[in-house]
Amino acid sequence: MKTGRRHESLIPLSREHQYGLLVCLRLHRGMENHRADLDWLSERAEKVIRFFESDLxxxxxxxxxxxxxxxxxxxxxxxxxxxxxxxxxxxxxxVDRLRQHEDLRLAPLLREFADLLKSHIRKEERVLFPCYERNISPREAGHVKRRVLEVIGSAMKPKHPVLLE
Ligand SMILES: [Fe+2]
Ligand SMILES: [Fe+2]
Known part of the structure; x- marks a missing residue:
């Protein structure tokens, strides 16, 4: 997803969407080869939990x-x-269920998380943000821009790149 056409007040959130999609991609790709590999699954689950806490x-x-x-x-x-x-x-x-997981449940939980996060981000980028851009007043947008920067910063880089690997 390109942030070039995004309203400037939404760009930090759109950047974070790209990081979120990377997490989904790692999960979806990895799941093809590792769905029965408990070490891999536990490590991914740990990363998802840390990503949730630090970013999401x-x-x-x-x-x-x-x-x-x-x-x-x-x-x-x-x-x-x-x-x-x-x-x-x-x-x-x-994510709460991932924290309390039993090993057998990890693969379906991770898949469900990745499916949901991906479709959620798509809905925001394809439906909600365009609606915002068509309708938001300049005054509201100015407020959003300031507050987003205060709360999450510019998001120019992922906070913990290791969580996206
Ligand atoms: Fe969201
Ligand atoms: Fe979002």
Missing amino acids: RMHLEAEEEIVFRAMRGIEGAGATIAELVDEHRNLARL
């Missing part, structure tokens, strides 16, 4: 508190936002 939790919060909130008055955005919030809860729940 704050990302989801920033979207809900800043972007979704700024879009409240936009007609037609409500249903998509409700779905996305639901997906945020499900992502957090899946």
Whole structure:
């Protein structure tokens, strides 16, 4: 996904989406060869949990508190936002289940997490963000830009590249 056409207030979130998609890609690719390899699965699970704590939790919060909130008055955005919030809860729940995993459940849990995170990011990039760009007022966008920078920074680089490897 290119950030070139994104509204500038959304660019840090879009950069983080790229990092999230990398995590999904590693999981989807690795799963083809390692689905029965418990060492590999545990290591991936550990990385997913650490990625959630270091990046994703704050990302989801920033979207809900800043972007979704700024879009409240936009007609037609409500249903998509409700779905996305639901997906945020499900992502957090899946990470909780990864923390308490029994080995046999790791592969399906990781797959479910990767499927959900990927489709979630796509929905934000293809549905929600374009809706934001069509409708947001310059004043709201200015507020979003400042707050996103305060909360997650520019996201020019992944915080912990090792988690994306
Ligand atoms: Fe999200
Ligand atoms: Fe997102």
